[in-house]
Amino acid sequence: MAFLGGMVGAIPAFAACEGVAPEQKLQNTSPQDIGRDLDRIATDGYIEFAVYDDYAPWSFENAGKAEGIDIEIGKIIAGALGVEPRFRLVSAGETLDADLRNYVYKGAVVNGRVSDVMLHVPYDVDYACRFDQVVFTGIYGEEHIAIAYDAASYPDKGPTPAVFRYDPIGVENDSISDFYMTDVTRGPSADKVHRYRNTALAMKALADHEVMAVMGPRAELEAALAPGIDIHEPPLGLPRSKWAIGVALSMQHRRLGYAVDDAIAAALEDGRIAKAFADYGVGFTPPTR
Structure with missing residues (x-):
């Protein structure tokens, strides 16, 4: 929601990332190895997803277990990679910028660590241009x-x-x-x-x-x-009343990003993602990818 609030009043005026030099460190952090690459995930036998807590029907805890549409998406990805899915339920920050910093490319200031992949990340190409530390990929649905x-x-x-x-x-x-x-x-x-x-x-x-x-x-x-x-869905006059949702991960692990996107693309094609939505009583709108 903080992401959407930041979009109110925005008027697209340029092509994607126009005026932003490649690898410009707009949100720069000191060089460091962040998270685990695809080979390390395969060796360790598991992949960890950061998901929002108390966010039904997307992700929530029920009787000590993580459930929701995003949890099913994570299981689909893990299955394609041949590893165990693990879920880290996290609290939403004041802004999406803060969530990406805390869970994707840097870690919280106190005892912070990143997860391998963050699910349910709103996708906007102009917003994505601000981050060279983050890969935005794996679009799997829309929200309205x-x-x-x-x-x-x-x-x-x-x-x-x-x-x-x-x-x-x-x-x-x-x-x-x-x-x-x-x-x-x-x-x-x-x-x-x-x-x-x-x-x-x-x-x-x-x-x-x-x-x-x-x-x-x-x-x-x-x-x-x-x-x-x-x-x-009546006309609202909002600059953005619907948006795509996908995943985010560290730019250092692009090969993992390709594998995650391939897993999502296959599940969109064969109906497994549509079934995940239906299982939680939610209509599915195939996203534009």
Whole structure:
């Protein structure tokens, strides 16, 4: 969400990476060996993925085990490499920049270490140009901003943002949906925006009729769908209302990146990734790669 917030107001004006010299160290760190290469992963017999915690349906802990769509993606990659998948559930930082620094190319300041691959990384070519330490690859899906709503309250058609000047809507606190709806309802109707710790709790409030709709990423809405609730994607006027998701890894390990991308491409082709989405009740939109 911090990545998307940074995109608001951005107007593409140049070709990809125009004006950025190759290997320009915009986020430079001192030279050092980071993470493990493909040969070391094969020798050790496992690959570690950094995944976000408390992020259903993508990645979350259930009875001590990591579950979710991203977990299934990691298993697919590990299977293609012939190694065991291991998952490191990490907390999201203030920005995507911080997450890449902490989990991909440098490590946190205190007892920090990187993982071999980070899953569920939003992909944007202009953003990627800022990092010569990171390979952005393996696009495996798309995420869309949508609105879930009580079908009985809006029997004719799904609600547009303007109605939430009068009708209560739930959002995840400090998300792009929160920022957007706060702007739409600013002034006397600002109290119509109800904020929750995550989208799943907002969806529970919708099922309990505390709010009439919830705005958020479509996958999170679909995963928490209850009877009588529909979802649609009205025009929002956002610079970015949908985005691709893929993986990130250290630039030092490009061969690993190629192997990961090949594994994802094969799973997209034979339907295993679409099945991973379906298993968690989420619709699958084949990404543009």
